[in-house]
Amino acid sequence: MGHIFSDIFxxxxxxxxxxxxxxxxxxxxxxxxxxxxxxxxYLRKNSYVDYTSILLAPLTxxxxxxxxAHNEERTIIENxxxxxxxxxxxxxxxxxxxxxSDNTFKRMVDAYDLERVSYFFDYRIPCERIRGVYKSxxxxxxxxxxxxxVNGGKADALxxxxxxxxxxxxxxxxxxxxxxxxALLKMVKPFMEETDKKVIGAGGxxxxxxxxxIEDGQIQEIRLPKNFLPRVQVLxxxxxxxxxxxxxxxxxxxLLISGALGLFDKEVLIKCGGYSTKTVGEDMEIVxxxxxxxxxxxxxxxxxxxxxxxxxxxxxATGKVxxxxxxxxxxxxxxxxxxxxxxxxxxxxxxxxVLGYSYWFFFEWLAPIMxxxxxxxxxFLLITWSVNWPFFLLLLTFVYxxxxxxxxxxxxxxxKTFHKYKSRKEVFQLLGTxxxxxxxxxxxxxxxxxxxxxxxxxxxxxxGNMEREGFGKxxxxxxxxxxxxxxxxxxxxxxxxxxxxxxxxP
Amino acid sequence: MVVMxxxxxxxxxxxxxxxxxxxxxxQPQEQPPSAxxxxxxxxxxxxxxNNWWWLMEVxxxxxxxxxxxxxxxxxxxxxxxVVLLIWILINRNKMQARQIESDRLMEQFESLLFDYLxxxxxxxxxxxxxxxxxxxxxxxxxxxxxHELSKSMSMTMSIGANEEARVQLRELYNHMQLDxxxxxxxxxPKWHIQVKGFRELAFMDVTEANDKIRQALKSxxxxxxxxxxxxxxxxxxxxxxxxxxxxxxxxxxxxxLNVYELIAIHDLPVPHFSRWTxxxxxxxxxxxxxxxxxxxxxxxxPQIIECLAxxxxxxxxxxxxxxxxxxxxxxxxxxxxxYKNEExxxxxxxxxxxxxxxxxxxxxxxxxxxxxxxxxxxxxxxxKAISKMGEEGIAALVKLMKxxxxxxxxxxxxxxxxRIS
Numbered sequence: 001m002g003h004i005f006s007d008i009f010x011x012x013x014x015x016x017x018x019x020x021x022x023x024x025x026x027x028x029x030x031x032x033x034x035x036x037x038x039x040x041x042y043l044r045k046n047s048y049v050d051y052t053s054i055l056l057a058p059l060t061x062x063x064x065x066x067x068x069a070h071n072e073e074r075t076i077i078e079n080x081x082x083x084x085x086x087x088x089x090x091x092x093x094x095x096x097x098x099x100x101s102d103n104t105f106k107r108m109v110d111a112y113d114l115e116r117v118s119y120f121f122d123y124r125i126p127c128e129r130i131r132g133v134y135k136s137x138x139x140x141x142x143x144x145x146x147x148x149x150v151n152g153g154k155a156d157a158l159x160x161x162x163x164x165x166x167x168x169x170x171x172x173x174x175x176x177x178x179x180x181x182x183a184l185l186k187m188v189k190p191f192m193e194e195t196d197k198k199v200i201g202a203g204g205x206x207x208x209x210x211x212x213x214i215e216d217g218q219i220q221e222i223r224l225p226k227n228f229l230p231r232v233q234v235l236x237x238x239x240x241x242x243x244x245x246x247x248x249x250x251x252x253x254x255l256l257i258s259g260a261l262g263l264f265d266k267e268v269l270i271k272c273g274g275y276s277t278k279t280v281g282e283d284m285e286i287v288x289x290x291x292x293x294x295x296x297x298x299x300x301x302x303x304x305x306x307x308x309x310x311x312x313x314x315x316x317a318t319g320k321v322x323x324x325x326x327x328x329x330x331x332x333x334x335x336x337x338x339x340x341x342x343x344x345x346x347x348x349x350x351x352x353x354v355l356g357y358s359y360w361f362f363f364e365w366l367a368p369i370m371x372x373x374x375x376x377x378x379x380f381l382l383i384t385w386s387v388n389w390p391f392f393l394l395l396l397t398f399v400y401x402x403x404x405x406x407x408x409x410x411x412x413x414x415x416k417t418f419h420k421y422k423s424r425k426e427v428f429q430l431l432g433t434x435x436x437x438x439x440x441x442x443x444x445x446x447x448x449x450x451x452x453x454x455x456x457x458x459x460x461x462x463x464g465n466m467e468r469e470g471f472g473k474x475x476x477x478x479x480x481x482x483x484x485x486x487x488x489x490x491x492x493x494x495x496x497x498x499x500x501x502x503x504x505x506p
Numbered sequence: 507m508v509v510m511x512x513x514x515x516x517x518x519x520x521x522x523x524x525x526x527x528x529x530x531x532x533q534p535q536e537q538p539p540s541a542x543x544x545x546x547x548x549x550x551x552x553x554x555x556n557n558w559w560w561l562m563e564v565x566x567x568x569x570x571x572x573x574x575x576x577x578x579x580x581x582x583x584x585x586x587x588v589v590l591l592i593w594i595l596i597n598r599n600k601m602q603a604r605q606i607e608s609d610r611l612m613e614q615f616e617s618l619l620f621d622y623l624x625x626x627x628x629x630x631x632x633x634x635x636x637x638x639x640x641x642x643x644x645x646x647x648x649x650x651x652x653h654e655l656s657k658s659m660s661m662t663m664s665i666g667a668n669e670e671a672r673v674q675l676r677e678l679y680n681h682m683q684l685d686x687x688x689x690x691x692x693x694x695p696k697w698h699i700q701v702k703g704f705r706e707l708a709f710m711d712v713t714e715a716n717d718k719i720r721q722a723l724k725s726x727x728x729x730x731x732x733x734x735x736x737x738x739x740x741x742x743x744x745x746x747x748x749x750x751x752x753x754x755x756x757x758x759x760x761x762x763l764n765v766y767e768l769i770a771i772h773d774l775p776v777p778h779f780s781r782w783t784x785x786x787x788x789x790x791x792x793x794x795x796x797x798x799x800x801x802x803x804x805x806x807x808p809q810i811i812e813c814l815a816x817x818x819x820x821x822x823x824x825x826x827x828x829x830x831x832x833x834x835x836x837x838x839x840x841x842x843x844x845y846k847n848e849e850x851x852x853x854x855x856x857x858x859x860x861x862x863x864x865x866x867x868x869x870x871x872x873x874x875x876x877x878x879x880x881x882x883x884x885x886x887x888x889x890k891a892i893s894k895m896g897e898e899g900i901a902a903l904v905k906l907m908k909x910x911x912x913x914x915x916x917x918x919x920x921x922x923x924x925r926i927s
């Protein structure tokens with residue numbers, strides 16, 4: 001009798017795993033095909049676009065670029081300077097000092113000659129107390145507004161920025177990310193192309209800046225990361241952005257706009273109550289909420305994905321920090337899925353509920369758990385000497401070749417579209433990484449996801465220390481950065497003096 | 507937070523779970539001693555000794571079918587992998603070679619075209635250009651270079667000299683029968699090639715294919731339709747904006763911007779946009795109002811006033827904005843009257859418009875807005891409007907600052923701070 005039950009148990013376990021795997025396998029192939037079509041169409045469509053026409057015309061929507069800063073004293077001056085130099089004619093930059101404990105605020109005040117202004121605003125979205133709003137005495141920086149507030153986290157800082165914003169659209173970014181100078185031009189275009197469906201948000205491709213040459217807050221030379229961990233993340237990001245997200249954008253089922261760069265309709269954000277401070281995955285949660293709001297209000301809408309590299313960011317280079325990041329992503333996903341559980345397979349929400357939410361539920365949250373259980377099951381079979389090795393090796397080969405094939409597909413997409421890595425050596429390095437990834441990287445991501453679930457159950461809600469190497473890690477670079485920063489401050493002072501002497505002149 | 511990539515390639519190791527499928531089926535005690543690949547493949551089977559077939563040993567026909575499928579998928583994946591790899595390398599080489607060739611030709615054509623425009627011995631140069639521009643690829647590069655050159659000239663040369671150069675380029679274009687290349691493009695089944703054709707014909711003022719371009723105005727493809735509109739604005743001399751009369755699709759802000767650019771940069775004659783303020787297409791009305799604002803067409807005042815009563819709130823909003831921007835003071839009582847029935851965005855636009863055309867008659871109304879409205883933006887805008895009324899406005903604000911009834915100080919300080927606005 002026991003034997004029959006154990007047979008049934010193993011039959012069910014094996015078949016559930018098999019069906020789920022086939023399902024995932026098929027969905028990825030479908031998404032890749034959709035994204036190939038969408039990418040081709042996007043590239044054709046935009047091959048004729050002259051973005052300078054947006055730059056020159058008086059009809060463009062106004063944008064507030066909001067960048068929360070917490071303990072960013074090392075790079076804040078250059079980062080602000082880069083933000084003030086974006087190509088767009090109608091925007092403001094709002095830096096939110098989120099209760100930094102280092103000299104971030106002081107450095108901004110000194111470098112940009114800030115002084116407190118009597119700024120009247122309303123807490124339309126709840127946020128921690130704003131201690132003061134600062135503007136520069138120097139007219140050259142009139143686009144800049146700095147908010148000093150009590151620490152409340154990234155979401156809270158963004159909410160404070162939205163409260164102060166005077167523009168139609170808000171662009172929420174990470175202050176340590178490097179925006180492409182024309183990022184705003186490219187992101188605003190879908191809002192200008194709006195027809196019967198209101199465009200409520202737009203996101204783009206995030207690229208990895210580790211090992212790239214960066215000067216004055218701009219990418220000067222693009223290089224593939226030297227270390228394995230950042231390099232494997234290049235592959236991961238390429239797959240995610242060019243295969244998966246492109247397809248979800250096409251299907252209007254996109255559930256996530258990266259926190260590193262997203263452009264939103266301000267009024268919709270405010271009506272939805274702004275960013276949630278109760279989750280560590282605020283970037284995903286806000287997209288789900290604004291979509292949900294639009295559906296519930298019966299308003300036609302779309303969230304647009306732009307397959308252009310718009311922002312560069314530094315990814316964790318050590319397993320420890322990467323683990324914390326992935327742990328937080330898992331908790332963020334879980335929090336969002338639980339908060340919006342009503343969406344699950346709910347036809348009322350259309351593709352967004354039935355496809356988008358379910359995809360995240362099965363593929364992003366459940367899959368690593370199933371995978372982990374699979375490992376445990378395999379260990380159990382190993383211990384009980386029950387493994388059918390020939391079949392195991394056959395399946396392993398199958399899995400491996402498929403995984404590498406999909407990665408190669410992503411590399412081809414990158415080559416056909418942006419072609420950012422110019423040398424052939426870098427392409428081969430990427431292919432080599434794809435061969436190693438399934439053995440030396442992926443199992444770790446599963447473990448981090450499991451720990452994320454476990455930490456969620458334990459009630460962990462913190463972000464964790466996300467220490468980065470910084471774009472200027474070595475001593476030479478540090479020295480160079482210090483010199484550059486001093487130059488930046490000097491330049492700012494010179495500009496100010498020039499302005500003042502201009503005022504005095506008859 | 508950096509993107510939630512979320513292990514999109516999880517597939518790789520999720521599929522590892524695949525490995526677990528049926529691996530239990532071969533428990534030594536249960537496996538029949540003769541279980542070999544034959545049962546799996548349905549063919550004669552070697553024994554499960556030390557040869558490679560041991561890889562495929564399974565214990566029943568169900569798994570056999572599965573293993574067969576897996577082997578096929580593995581082979582397909584490997585094949586795909588090799589094809590993709592070759593594709594990547596070929597594509598890379600092709601792109602690089604094309605880029606180098608294109609750069610070389612662009613440079614060559616640039617110098618030849620420059621000489622063509624400046625020298626008197628055009629026949630020789632024409633021969634040289636014709637000699638290089640033989641294939642479709644080189645002819646395409648030549649057209650691109652003509653376009654580039656014309657664009658750069660329009661920025662650096664006077665209008666007269668620029669026009670003269672354009673005439674010369676057009677002569678060369680026709681002489682080399684490049685117009686036929688462009689016309690061929692607009693008959694292509696591929697929309698992006700058609701767009702290229704539209705652009706080239708518009709740029710070179712070739713009107714021969716206007717009827718074909720006009721057909722694209724009904725296209726459901728937004729880009730094709732937009733490019734056809736833009737081409738006709740340049741090619742239809744009699745009524746360049748006639749397409750607005752029949753436009754049934756939404757006229758997006760992006761399309762509007764492109765049309766505006768044509769008018770502003772390419773020096774096209776500006777029509778009276780009041781003609782389209784009665785269009786049944788609300789996006790066309792909004793565009794017309796925008797253009798009235800940009801080109802300060804004060805004579806359109808009656809039509810703008812009519813638009814203030816338009817059933818669509820977006821049209822009303824645009825009309826309110828235009829009233830302020832071109833200072834239609836006669837609309838002030840009308841705007842005041844509208845205020846109570848409008849939604850927030852339009853109320854804000856009304857107060858903002860009043861700030862653009864300060865009038866003491868509105869002081870009472872604006873004080874009322876400042877006093878009664880709870881919305882911060884409305885309070886700020888009304889205080890700003892009052893502050894723009896000169897001495898009387900400032901005096902009113904000073905009086906309000908002393909008021910004990912409500913704390914206006916912070917609002918007024920905000921409004922008077924020039925660093926903020």
